[in-house]
Amino acid sequence: MSISRAQFLKSFGASVAGLAAGSGIASAAQALANKVATATPATAALPPVAGATPAAPVHFIGSGSGFGNRIAISFDDGPTPGVTEVVLDELKKRNIRSTFFMIGKRVVAAPDLAKRVLAEGHEVCNHTFNHLKLNSLPDQQVDWEIQKTQDTIGEVLNQKPAWLRPPYGAFRKNQMGIPVSKDLGVVFWSVDPRDWSQPGEAKIVDTILTETKPGSIILCHDLHKQTANCIGQVLDGLLARDFEFINMSEFLGQPFASRVA
Numbered sequence: 278m279s280i281s282r283a284q285f286l287k288s289f290g291a292s293v294a295g296l297a298a299g300s301g302i303a304s305a306a307q308a309l310a311n312k313v314a315t316a317t318p319a320t321a322a323l324p325p326v327a328g329a330t331p332a333a334p335v336h337f338i339g340s341g342s343g344f345g346n347r348i349a350i351s352f353d354d355g356p357t358p359g360v361t362e363v364v365l366d367e368l369k370k371r372n373i374r375s376t377f378f379m380i381g382k383r384v385v386a387a388p389d390l391a392k393r394v395l396a397e398g399h400e401v402c403n404h405t406f407n408h409l410k411l412n413s414l415p416d417q418q419v420d421w422e423i424q425k426t427q428d429t430i431g432e433v434l435n436q437k438p439a440w441l442r443p444p445y446g447a448f449r450k451n452q453m454g455i456p457v458s459k460d461l462g463v464v465f466w467s468v469d470p471r472d473w474s475q476p477g478e479a480k481i482v483d484t485i486l487t488e489t490k491p492g493s494i495i496l497c498h499d500l501h502k503q504t505a506n507c508i509g510q511v512l513d514g515l516l517a518r519d520f521e522f523i524n525m526s527e528f529l530g531q532p533f534a535s536r537v538a
């Protein structure tokens with residue numbers, strides 16, 4: 278993490294309150310539309326990034342179809358030595374596949390742990406290199422944050438992520454051309470236990486088990502021990518309700534698959 282805990286909490290609360298309050302594509306899109314309306318035009322004087330022509334229509338995805346009782350559980354902000362291993366062990370015990378939105382600089386710091394995530398059948402996706410609020414950065418820096426992470430994951434894991442999750446859910450629609458130019462879809466979430474704030478294991482479990490329904494994308498973090506300590510209980514509770522766990526690209530498809538060689 279490149280920012281302090283206080284900054285993290287402050288910016289997170291400010292940026293995704295609208296997203297966390299609702300679920301599904303419509304609410305996520307509306308929250309982002311509102312954000313666009315109030316965003317500071319920090320990039321207005323800067324030249325556009327090459328190839329970053331905004332695509333239309335633009336979709337921000339917050340949940341899947343729910344076909345067949347399917348859900349996706351995802352883990353952001355890792356890999357974190359001492360935490361990610363526990364999460365992986367709990368997933369493996371239950372033969373569950375997940376998606377890990379990794380921070381590029383943390384992949385550099387813990388490459389073997391990142392490799393273990395992939396080797397155990399999970400999907401690795403892009404959560405930028407420094408975990409900054411992209412909606413307040415110039416286009417060139419947004420491009421760098423995303424591309425540097427694509428390159429890092431490519432070098433360490435020989436994988437090309439298909440999905441980007443902007444840190445804090447902070448992203449403007451007029452930035453969408455940047456990930457699109459890299460064949461990346463942008464995905465948010467529909468169930469948020471706010472485990473990053475360490476609300477207590479019982480609260481994390483209760484929020485996820487109460488709010489998850491077919492089609493949910495659950496947001497967790499392999500960042501703190503609270504999440505690791507209770508993730509087995511979460512998974513057992515969801516399995517007891519016959520949810521089927523699949524990773525992000527199985528859930529949503531591969532965005533821009535026709536462009537991938």
Ligand SMILES: [Zn+2]
Pocket residue numbers: 353354404408444445
């Ligand atoms: Zn994050």
